[in-house]
Amino acid sequence: MTDIPYKIYLEETELPKSWYNLRADMINKPAPLLNPGTGKPMTAEELSAVFCSDLVAQELDETNPYIEIPKEIRDFYKMYRPAPLVRAYCLEEKLQTPAKIYYKFEGNNTSGSHKLNSAIAQAYYAKKQGLKGVTTETGAGQWGTALSMACAYLGLDCRVYMVKVSYEQKPFRREVMRTYGASVTPSPSMNTEVGRKILAEHPGTTGSLGCAISEAVEDAVTHEGYRYVLGSVLNQVLLHQSVIGLEAKAAMDKYGIKPDIIIGCAGGGSNLGGLIAPFMGEKLRGEADYKFIAVEPASCPSFTRGTFAYDFCDTGMICPLAKMYTIGSSYIPAPNHAGGLRFHGMSPVLSQLYHDGYMEARSVKQTDVFEAAEYFARCEGILPAPESSHAIKAAIDEALACKETGEEKTILFGLTGTGYFDMVAYEKFHNGEMTNYIPTDEELAESIAKLPKVSE
Ligand SMILES: *Cc1c(COP(=O)(O)O)cnc(C)c1O
Numbered sequence: 001m002t003d004i005p006y007k008i009y010l011e012e013t014e015l016p017k018s019w020y021n022l023r024a025d026m027i028n029k030p031a032p033l034l035n036p037g038t039g040k041p042m043t044a045e046e047l048s049a050v051f052c053s054d055l056v057a058q059e060l061d062e063t064n065p066y067i068e069i070p071k072e073i074r075d076f077y078k079m080y081r082p083a084p085l086v087r088a089y090c091l092e093e094k095l096q097t098p099a100k101i102y103y104k105f106e107g108n109n110t111s112g113s114h115k116l117n118s119a120i121a122q123a124y125y126a127k128k129q130g131l132k133g134v135t136t137e138t139g140a141g142q143w144g145t146a147l148s149m150a151c152a153y154l155g156l157d158c159r160v161y162m163v164k165v166s167y168e169q170k171p172f173r174r175e176v177m178r179t180y181g182a183s184v185t186p187s188p189s190m191n192t193e194v195g196r197k198i199l200a201e202h203p204g205t206t207g208s209l210g211c212a213i214s215e216a217v218e219d220a221v222t223h224e225g226y227r228y229v230l231g232s233v234l235n236q237v238l239l240h241q242s243v244i245g246l247e248a249k250a251a252m253d254k255y256g257i258k259p260d261i262i263i264g265c266a267g268g269g270s271n272l273g274g275l276i277a278p279f280m281g282e283k284l285r286g287e288a289d290y291k292f293i294a295v296e297p298a299s300c301p302s303f304t305r306g307t308f309a310y311d312f313c314d315t316g317m318i319c320p321l322a323k324m325y326t327i328g329s330s331y332i333p334a335p336n337h338a339g340g341l342r343f344h345g346m347s348p349v350l351s352q353l354y355h356d357g358y359m360e361a362r363s364v365k366q367t368d369v370f371e372a373a374e375y376f377a378r379c380e381g382i383l384p385a386p387e388s389s390h391a392i393k394a395a396i397d398e399a400l401a402c403k404e405t406g407e408e409k410t411i412l413f414g415l416t417g418t419g420y421f422d423m424v425a426y427e428k429f430h431n432g433e434m435t436n437y438i439p440t441d442e443e444l445a446e447s448i449a450k451l452p453k454v455s456e
Helices: 044-048 053-060 071-080 089-095 116-128 142-154 164-169 171-179 193-201 209-221 235-254 270-284 348-355 366-380 386-405 420-430 441-449
Strands: 018-020 066-068 085-087 100-105 133-138 157-163 183-187 226-228 261-265 291-297 307-312 321-326 360-364 410-415
Touching: 018 235, 018 270, 044 053, 053 116, 053 235, 071 116, 085 235, 089 100, 089 366, 089 386, 100 235, 100 386, 116 133, 116 142, 116 235, 133 142, 133 209, 142 157, 142 171, 157 164, 157 171, 157 209, 164 171, 164 183, 171 183, 183 209, 193 209, 209 226, 235 270, 235 348, 235 410, 261 270, 261 386, 270 291, 270 348, 270 410, 291 386, 321 348, 360 366, 360 386, 366 386, 366 420, 386 410
Parallel strands: 100 410, 133 157, 133 226, 157 183, 261 291, 261 410, 291 360
Antiparallel strands: 018 066, 085 100, 307 321
């Protein structure tokens, strides 16, 4: 057998030319988005008031398995892709495990995460439609940063509503966005009706992702030439992120490597959905079998302790209802340093697959995540994002299980980004000040009891 290099790259000519639409191979399709007013599935026309028309078509497409990546987007991808597939030789050595560990590293671009893969696609379709700009929300700031980069490249206006606490605590991310020309507004703000209402009801609130989404949507629908874009959860985002899995699979195929276990962190589900897409496709078509593991924070356990039901994606309850694993849109997760994983719900595609038994999920405690992050950084060199470190933790646990049994399993995990802007979190960890808040059953039950009533 050929020696596997530390990094497996693809030639430009080997990069994916189409995204893979997992829904085409799903037997039970994800449930449609519902109009909260009528309780009926959202039509393309209704969605077009909020999203660009090509993206609406992608959102609703559950039949075409392959959707061509426009040449302009492929050219942009070439500036920072392929993302390397790394054989974690040093980690294997340190763990003394017979397992073979690989990770797909998405942190090799200035925004520092996989989010750029969908940001450029969404900005491209907005530009193609002749729009002036896009609005969005950002929590920890990775999505806002990625979108600012994409908009700067295409000459689009970019308006970002940033959760107020992050706006104040993460000034560096904010300034990166402004460097790329985005306007960044702390949310809740006085710019929108929903923002003013939330401020009147909760003066002094430091905001939430759900609230920032409501403001960004309102801003888009009340301004001519603007549409709203979202960095996770939606079907279209998983579609764009399939580039991660397609590249990973192509690189593995080159060396005849077949993963047994595929692991990703899950916030809204976009990186995980993208990484597993082509592998899950094979599983759905009965061509191969893999074990898929979603890893979420114990402080925001949508899969592991949530319920599969229709819920709002935002706090202002203006967005469509999505059927997903959720802990309730009224639940405000305890401050957790993996900001990108603090969403109450989960992608409808992944929710359906999890519900149908195609994948597993587990939750991990914050301090265990940082311990894994540090362990990884000290041997593999990369400083991982706290979000990504959830996947590292599970990969290490699986590798240690192989050490017990002597099994030589092949593990693939998604390393979604770098943690340079998360040093306050690392500092808390080093000083022993990091807490592990885990919601009680009562808290979750209270929030789940407030889910909208939908007759299906
Ligand atoms: C946003 C983010 C995530 C979580 O989002 P998903 O949509 O679940 O992929 C994970 N890692 C990083 C680095 C992020 O920025």
